[in-house]
Amino acid sequence: xxxxxxxxxxxxxDIVFSFTGFATRGGRTGDHADGWGIAFFEGAGVRHFxxxxxxxxxxxxxxxxxxxxxxxxxIAHIRKATQGRIALENCHPFQRExxxxxxxxxxxxxxxxxxxxxxxxxxxxxxxxSELAFCYLLQEMRRRFGDVPPPLAALTPALRxxxxxxxxxxxFNMMLSDGSALFAHCSTQLHYIVRQHPFKTAxxxxxxxxxxxxxxxxxxxxxxxxxxxxxxxxxxxxxxxxGELKVFVDGSPLLGA
Amino acid sequence: xxxxxxxxxxxxxDIVFSFTGFATRGGRTGDHADGWGIAFFEGAGVRHFxxxxxxxxxxxxxxxxxxxxxxxxxIAHIRKATQGRIALENCHPFQRExxxxxxxxxxxxxxxxxxxxxxxxxxxxxxxxSELAFCYLLQEMRRRFGDVPPPLAALTPALRxxxxxxxxxxxFNMMLSDGSALFAHCSTQLHYIVRQHPFKTAxxxxxxxxxxxxxxxxxxxxxxxxxxxxxxxxxxxxxxxxGELKVFVDGSPLLGA
Numbered sequence: 001x002x003x004x005x006x007x008x009x010x011x012x013x014d015i016v017f018s019f020t021g022f023a024t025r026g027g028r029t030g031d032h033a034d035g036w037g038i039a040f041f042e043g044a045g046v047r048h049f050x051x052x053x054x055x056x057x058x059x060x061x062x063x064x065x066x067x068x069x070x071x072x073x074x075i076a077h078i079r080k081a082t083q084g085r086i087a088l089e090n091c092h093p094f095q096r097e098x099x100x101x102x103x104x105x106x107x108x109x110x111x112x113x114x115x116x117x118x119x120x121x122x123x124x125x126x127x128x129x130s131e132l133a134f135c136y137l138l139q140e141m142r143r144r145f146g147d148v149p150p151p152l153a154a155l156t157p158a159l160r161x162x163x164x165x166x167x168x169x170x171x172f173n174m175m176l177s178d179g180s181a182l183f184a185h186c187s188t189q190l191h192y193i194v195r196q197h198p199f200k201t202a203x204x205x206x207x208x209x210x211x212x213x214x215x216x217x218x219x220x221x222x223x224x225x226x227x228x229x230x231x232x233x234x235x236x237x238x239x240x241x242x243g244e245l246k247v248f249v250d251g252s253p254l255l256g257a
Numbered sequence: 258x259x260x261x262x263x264x265x266x267x268x269x270x271d272i273v274f275s276f277t278g279f280a281t282r283g284g285r286t287g288d289h290a291d292g293w294g295i296a297f298f299e300g301a302g303v304r305h306f307x308x309x310x311x312x313x314x315x316x317x318x319x320x321x322x323x324x325x326x327x328x329x330x331x332i333a334h335i336r337k338a339t340q341g342r343i344a345l346e347n348c349h350p351f352q353r354e355x356x357x358x359x360x361x362x363x364x365x366x367x368x369x370x371x372x373x374x375x376x377x378x379x380x381x382x383x384x385x386x387s388e389l390a391f392c393y394l395l396q397e398m399r400r401r402f403g404d405v406p407p408p409l410a411a412l413t414p415a416l417r418x419x420x421x422x423x424x425x426x427x428x429f430n431m432m433l434s435d436g437s438a439l440f441a442h443c444s445t446q447l448h449y450i451v452r453q454h455p456f457k458t459a460x461x462x463x464x465x466x467x468x469x470x471x472x473x474x475x476x477x478x479x480x481x482x483x484x485x486x487x488x489x490x491x492x493x494x495x496x497x498x499x500g501e502l503k504v505f506v507d508g509s510p511l512l513g514a
């Protein structure tokens with residue numbers, strides 16, 4: 001199974017600590033050696049890194065562990081190929097533009113018999129069910145709302161409905177972001193934590209690495225981390241329910257969204 | 258003025274030598290310190306790196322100089338901002354998907370009074386005239402050819418016409434690739450060289466660095482390098498004519514295309 005990692009914050013924050021633990025699952029503590037990727041929003045722009053080498057062996061992953069890119073929305077993925085060969089075009093996250101914004105998407109799971117009709121506006125480049133689901137999501141978002149991006153209060157129920165539709169075909173744990181909000185849908189497994197004042201120390205479950213967040217934050221900072229399986233073994237993570245879609249804005253899940 | 262660098266080859270080739278000379282112009286020998294970017298096709302996939310730091314100071318540029326990514330089509334850009342603030346979303350190359358392929362685009366020049374009508378299929382995320390021109394090109398390609406990608410023999414004259422149209426608004430030196438061909442249009446300044454058997458030694462004009470290509474190639478290899486100003490001072494580069502569009506496939510310019 002693939003693994004997903006997302007981060008949504010109220011101030012630009014680096015993901016070095018979480019990515020270090022997460023990347024370890026790409027070929028060392030986990031069996032996910034078929035590629036990986038990460039996308040960082042910076043304002044309206046995106047830094048997008050993908051590789052079909054195991055994350056533990058990748059020089060690009062090494063760069064990201066050392067170079068603290070600060071972002072308010074990050075989506076990362078480690079791939080265990082189920083559909084689609086091991087190739088760069090099949091590495092998540094995928095990226096497209098809609099409504100003059102970049103959208104970034106990653107998926108964990110396996111869809112069977114999922115063959116939506118595409119109108120050509122968004123077409124997969126690779127051969128994964130995941131990229132197909134992403135193209136279908138964007139197509140339907142544009143079909144429902146036209147050329148004007150809807151408010152979050154209208155987009156969220158539409159995405160909830162679309163995710164439920166897609167999830168009828170199999171496991172659809174996914175993360176989607178346009179740089180302002182991070183949407184996370186759980187079919188089977190997804191956890192999150194919100195770190196905020198007073199910040200504490202946390203220890204990675206997959207590596208012998210600790211960080212004292214109080215030394216690298218201000219009291220106003222708030223950071224939500226969403227991940228397939230909890231990254232730290234001394235913090236309390238909240239499990240998503242099956243079928244749940246959560247929207248994270250400024251480092252917290254929106255209530256009632 | 259910005260600078261452009263493109264490479265088109267018949268076998269995957271690394272661009273370390275050319276990029277090293279080129280990146281030096283981003284803040285050291287040249288006055289292009291407002292960001293840079295590079296995109297490498299690998300099969301149908303793309304590795305895309307952008308940064309708004311000067312290329313000479315960027316840790317990502319450092320990675321690319323050390324890590325020989327092999328590609329048959331590469332487009333790189335160093336930015337001197339003319340329109341659009343210094344921000345990640347304004348760094349070239351830009352990337353979009355059309356016809357189930359990624360397209361990568363970079364531009365050098367300045368367009369005045371260029372305000373084409375966009376139908377919403379491709380919209381700029383940033384605020385440059387360049388990204389607007391790219392969105393317009395893709396929109397018009399799709400409008401002319403519909404959902405079926407045309408053969409090169411049909412696409413080339415269409416692009417030539419579209420580039421000439423855009424160039425009426427100002428300087429439009431540009432490179433565009435879908436991973437199979439590299440299109441280069443010259444308004445004012447663009448040079449190319451084809452390196453093939455027998456390979457020789459070449460010396461960078463901007464750095465004290467030499468390479469003996471015969472030691473890193475096979476006799477079948479063929480590599481076209483296209484750049485704003487020649488990168489080496491001991492090879493013969495061919496200047497494009499003003500208004501010329503050339504198509505490079507498998508390391509050579511297509512004749513009569």
